[in-house]
Amino acid sequence: GEKEEEEKVLVSEQSWRPCPKARRKIRGCLEWVKRQLFRVGEDWYFLFILGVLMATISFMVDLLIARLYEAHRWLYQEVGDVLVLKYLSWVMYPTALAAFSTGFSQSITPYSGGSGIPELKVILTGVVLEDYLAIQNFGAKVVGLTCTLACGSTVFLGKLGPFVHLSAMAAAYLGKMRTSVTREYENKFKQNEMLVAAQAVGVATVFGAPISGVLLSIEVMSSHFAVRDYWRGFFAATCGAFMFRLLAVFNSEQRSLVPLSPLPETIAAIFKSDLRIDFPFDLLETFFFVILGVICGIVACAYLFCQRWLLAAVTKNRLTAKLLATDKPVYSVLVVLLLASVTFPPGLGQLMASRLTMKEYLTSLFDNRTWGVLVANASSAGDIPRTDPRGLWQDWDHPNATIFGTLAFFIVMKFWMLILATTLPLPAGYFMPIFVYGAAIGRLVGETVALLFPEGLSSEGTPRPIVPGGYALAGAAAFSGSVTHAISTALLVCEATGHLSHVLPVILAVLVANAITQKNQPSFYDGTIIVKKLPYLPPIRSRHMASYQVVVEEFMERHVVTLAKGDGFKEVLVALDASSDAEYPVVESAGSPALVGTVRRAQLVTFLQSHKHPQAPPGEKLAAAGTLGDNCAIEPIMLQLSPWTSLHQAHHLFELLKLQRIFVTRCGELVGAVSRAEVRRGHKRGGTGS
Numbered sequence: 001g002e003k004e005e006e007e008k009v010l011v012s013e014q015s016w017r018p019c020p021k022a023r024r025k026i027r028g029c030l031e032w033v034k035r036q037l038f039r040v041g042e043d044w045y046f047l048f049i050l051g052v053l054m055a056t057i058s059f060m061v062d063l064l065i066a067r068l069y070e071a072h073r074w075l076y077q078e079v080g081d082v083l084v085l086k087y088l089s090w091v092m093y094p095t096a097l098a099a100f101s102t103g104f105s106q107s108i109t110p111y112s113g114g115s116g117i118p119e120l121k122v123i124l125t126g127v128v129l130e131d132y133l134a135i136q137n138f139g140a141k142v143v144g145l146t147c148t149l150a151c152g153s154t155v156f157l158g159k160l161g162p163f164v165h166l167s168a169m170a171a172a173y174l175g176k177m178r179t180s181v182t183r184e185y186e187n188k189f190k191q192n193e194m195l196v197a198a199q200a201v202g203v204a205t206v207f208g209a210p211i212s213g214v215l216l217s218i219e220v221m222s223s224h225f226a227v228r229d230y231w232r233g234f235f236a237a238t239c240g241a242f243m244f245r246l247l248a249v250f251n252s253e254q255r256s257l258v259p260l261s262p263l264p265e266t267i268a269a270i271f272k273s274d275l276r277i278d279f280p281f282d283l284l285e286t287f288f289f290v291i292l293g294v295i296c297g298i299v300a301c302a303y304l305f306c307q308r309w310l311l312a313a314v315t316k317n318r319l320t321a322k323l324l325a326t327d328k329p330v331y332s333v334l335v336v337l338l339l340a341s342v343t344f345p346p347g348l349g350q351l352m353a354s355r356l357t358m359k360e361y362l363t364s365l366f367d368n369r370t371w372g373v374l375v376a377n378a379s380s381a382g383d384i385p386r387t388d389p390r391g392l393w394q395d396w397d398h399p400n401a402t403i404f405g406t407l408a409f410f411i412v413m414k415f416w417m418l419i420l421a422t423t424l425p426l427p428a429g430y431f432m433p434i435f436v437y438g439a440a441i442g443r444l445v446g447e448t449v450a451l452l453f454p455e456g457l458s459s460e461g462t463p464r465p466i467v468p469g470g471y472a473l474a475g476a477a478a479f480s481g482s483v484t485h486a487i488s489t490a491l492l493v494c495e496a497t498g499h500l501s502h503v504l505p506v507i508l509a510v511l512v513a514n515a516i517t518q519k520n521q522p523s524f525y526d527g528t529i530i531v532k533k534l535p536y537l538p539p540i541r542s543r544h545m546a547s548y549q550v551v552v553e554e555f556m557e558r559h560v561v562t563l564a565k566g567d568g569f570k571e572v573l574v575a576l577d578a579s580s581d582a583e584y585p586v587v588e589s590a591g592s593p594a595l596v597g598t599v600r601r602a603q604l605v606t607f608l609q610s611h612k613h614p615q616a617p618p619g620e621k622l623a624a625a626g627t628l629g630d631n632c633a634i635e636p637i638m639l640q641l642s643p644w645t646s647l648h649q650a651h652h653l654f655e656l657l658k659l660q661r662i663f664v665t666r667c668g669e670l671v672g673a674v675s676r677a678e679v680r681r682g683h684k685r686g687g688t689g690s
Contacts, residue, residue, distance in 0.1 A: 046174050046194070047232055051201050051239030054167050058205040058240075059247040061146050061159070068097075068150035069357060083346065091340040094151035098336040102426040103329040105144030112140040113328075113425040116165025118528040121221055122536045123168075124195060126658025127676075133172040141166055144427035153358055154340045155421055156414065158432025164202030164217070171198035192658075196222075197232040204237035208245050209495035213237045215488035220525065223539060223655050284457045285449070285466070289474055289505040292445045293512025296438060296478035299415075300513060303434075304483060304521040307419045311531045314423050328425040335424055339417055351409045353395035358432055362476075364392035365439040366497060368469040370450045371396065371403045404451075407444040411437070430524065435480045435489075442475020443468055470502045474509040482513035485523035535676055537654060538683055552650055553643035555682035556664050556672035563604075564589050565596060567628045572604050585663055585670055586634050595663060595670045597634040607631050640665045641674060647682045654679055 072093045079085040105112035111119070111132050123129055131137075145162045148155065171194040178190075199221050204213030214233040218225050314320040323331040341347075343354035356364065371393050396406045418433050446468030456463035473493045481489035490507040494500045522530065522538070529536045561579045563571065563586050575584060582601055588594045607628065628634075639657070641650060641664045653659060654676060664672040 043193075043232065044235070046178055047197055047236040048239050050167070050171055050174055050194075050198060051205075051236040051241075052243045053170060054163070054201050055205045055240040055243035055247065057142065057166070058159075058163060059244055059251075061142065061149070063251070064146055065149045068146075069152050072150075072152065086346065087341075087344055090154075090344050091337060094154045094340050095333055095336045097147040097151050098155065098332045098424070098426060099329045101144040101147035102332040102424070104147075105140040105427055106328050106425065108140035109134075109137045112137050112144055112427050115161025115428065115430055115525075115528075116141075116168075117161045117220065118525045118532065118534060118536075120165060120168055120195070120199065121525060122529065122534045124192065124221060125223070125536060125655065126660065127535050133169050135169055135173045138166060138169050138173075141169075141427050148426050148428045151336065153354065153356060153361065154343050155336055155424070155428075156339070156358075156418055156433050156436075157421055157424075158206075158358065158429035158435075160203065160206050160431040161429035162427045163206050163429070164199050164221075167198040167202035167205075168195050171195055171201075193229055193232060196226075196229045197236040200233035200237040201240045204241040205244050207492060207496045208241045209492055210234065210237040210241040212488050212492035212495045213241065216484075216486055216492060219486040219488055220484050220523075223537075286505055286508060288445065288449050289471070289509045290512055292442055292471060292474055293478050293509035294516065295445065296441060296475060296509065297482050297513035297516030299441065300479055300482040300517045301520050303415065303419065304517070304524060304527055306416075307422055307524070308522075308527040308531055310419050311423060311528065315531075324425060332424050332426055335420060339421065342413065342417065348413070351398055351401055351406050352413055353406065353410065356392065356395055358436060360392055361436045362439060364396065365436070365443045365472045365476075366469050367393055368467050369393070370447065370466065370468055372447055372451055375403060403447060404444065407440055407447070410440055411444065414440070431480060431484065434483050434524075435476050438479025439472040439476035441479060442472040445475065446471025470505065473497065473499070473502050474506045477506050478509040478513040481510045482517035483524045485514065485518055485526075487511065487514060537651060537676060537679055548646055548648060550647040550682055551643065552641050552645045552647070552664055552674055552682075553672075555647075555678050556643070556674050557678055558672045560585060560663070560670065560673045562587050562593070562670060563599065563628055565628055565634070569608065572607060572628060576601070576604055576608070581661075583635075583661075585673070586628065587670055593669045595637060595640070595665050595668065597636045598663075599628065599632050599634055603632045604628075637663065642666070643671060647679070650674060650682070651679055 072089075075089045075093065076086060079089050102113075109131075111134075119129055119132055123132065141162055145159055145166075148157055149159055151157075172191065175191050175194045196217075199217040200210075200214040202213075203217050204210045207213065211234075214230075214237050217233065314324065320331065323334075343349040343352060345354055349355070353361070353364070374393060375397055396403055398406055401409070414433075414437055418437065421428070421433070422430055446466065449471070450466040450468055453463075453466060456465040458464055477489040477493045481487060487507070487510055490503065490510045493506060494503050521527070526536075526538065530538070561575050561581065561584060563575050563584050565586060566589060567575075580601075583598045584601070584604065586596045586599050588596055610631070639653070639659075639662060641653075641662050643664055643666055645664075650662070653662070661673060661675045663670060664674060
């Protein structure tokens with residue numbers, strides 16, 4: 001009777017909907033279209049959507065930043081010549097934006113601050129960071145980043161890291177959409193494939209450089225890379241970079257409204273430069289490019305050490321730690337107030353070209369003309385207005401200081417200012433600042449070489465003039481590459497500027513700088529991971545024979561909570577109280593510690609809930625007896641270590657398979673376990689850690 005009533009109810013619920021046959025046909029057509037579209041694989045569509053979406057957001061953010069920055073310039077010019085008003089207009093604008101960026105983003109989610117790349121590196125190793133890739137963080141990060149970048153070169157921060165984080169959040173959300181559309185089970189391997197493509201999209205949509213975007217994301221983010229994910233990264237990055245440059249072309253008609261907008265004019269290159277292609281450098285100049293690489297490597301080591309020290313110091317100091325814990329916007333206001341005061345144009349800012357934006361810094365530093373010659377011919381060059389890209393060099397020419405003085409002062413001051421800015425708890429990227437900083441180092445070296453050899457250098461024949469812009473390219477690639485431990489920055493500068501003529505000396509400088517930095521300091525992102533104490537395995541840098549002699553037995557955890565197949569309610573309860581592990585090893589019996597498999601904590605909790613406590617009242621209707629082996633699914637062990645497995649082998653297994661814990665057996669008997677914490681302890685024992 002009940003079944004007939006239920007059927008009647010179901011029929012009545014379905015019958016009131018109009019046109020059931022038409023709806024069935026439409027549903028059938030939609031299913032057929034979905035099957036045809038996904039015949040080539042659904043990955044293509046979601047990767048295309050990811051690339052186009054992130055490129056559009058990147059372009060819109062750039063457009064909004066340009067408007068906000070022009071508003072700041074207009075305000076600074078409109079207040080007149082009253083010094084106090086000029087100072088207030090220069091300082092209060094970025095201070096208010098930084099305070100809003102910090103307060104807004106932190107009020108929505110605590111995960112929106114900083115770059116995002118260190119945490120994403122940890123996620124890609126298999127560690128689960130709760131809520132870090134939640135789509136709720138997306139809006140907070142976009143709004144906060146826009147306000148941060150609108151502060152301009154005063155705060156001296158970029159957008160690469162946050163866009164990699166934003167791209168990862170979008171990829172995670174698209175992955176969930178894909179599972180709902182295809183009705184497939186969401187697995188970790190598919191999630192990882194989308195995240196790998198997302199990190200390439202993040203780089204490509206900032207620089208418009210798909211090839212170096214993929215390579216840089218692999219170098220910075222991954223210790224091991226699956227080649228099967230290569231095409232995904234390239235396809236998504238190409239879609240993103242192409243869309244980004246296409247939007248810039250469509251927007252070119254409105255560029256007259258925003259002078260010096262930080263957007264590319266054509267689809268050719270992001271940072272315009274006019275380096276000559278014929279004889280870009282002489283063979284003898286390779287010596288100076290090597291010297292530039294050495295300088296960048298040494299400065300990068302000092303930068304990484306000081307940055308890591310300051311990042312730890314602000315969390316330990318009583319005042320700054322309290323501000324960062326309770327009043328983050330106040331800390332941002334104090335830091336930005338200091339930075340803005342130092343860069344005030346009538347003050348010290350006039351020696352640092354502080355009126356320029358981040359893009360204008362690069363455009364001026366990549367100028368192929370020799371500034372020393374331009375200063376000598378200032379009467380003819382002075383007619384070029386500052387709003388023309390060819391006149392930007394005039395901001396570096398101060399009547400009381402030479403070009404060398406302003407460049408050197410910029411390098412010295414921005415060193416500590418950039419380190420201080422990395423402690424700000426707001427959404428910000430740290431790659432573009434070190435890119436500009438390296439270009440300034442290269443420009444100074446190039447101008448110095450041009451001063452020493454005014455006629456140029458030649459290994460044979462007619463001397464060829466020195467091109468300081470080429471040294472700026474090499475400096476930008478070498479310093480940013482050494483700080484991030486990446487080689488692909490050499491290709492990035494060539495792709496972003498559209499010039500491959502200097503690729504050989506640039507790669508040479510990058511290799512030299514990396515050789516120095518990788519030997520002495522962890523990368524910028526690894527250093528942040530160390531300071532934040534994130535669960536990440538440090539890379540093995542030592543290649544001494546002693547490090548290969550460290551074996552698992554020396555650092556494994558010996559006291560492991562185990563269960564036997566014949567254990568009942570009491571033993572399971574004791575084991576769950578003794579530790580909070582996600583899974584427990586199961587042995588044959590208490591007298592025979594042969595490892596049989598593992599059982600998950602959730603299953604043990606279910607086992608306890610379905611069985612009666614020995615001291616429970618007799619009225620409870622639960623199973624009074626039952627063993628673990630009879631009631632729980634014991635999963636077989638797929639991988640186990642020997643006590644004599646080396647630290648290097650264990651480390652590579654954890655990295656390649658993204659493991660969290662491995663059990664150690666001797667002749668099949670359980671003797672211990674190794675987790676990531678034990679592997680890090682083994683690094684310290686063997687002296688192989690960062």
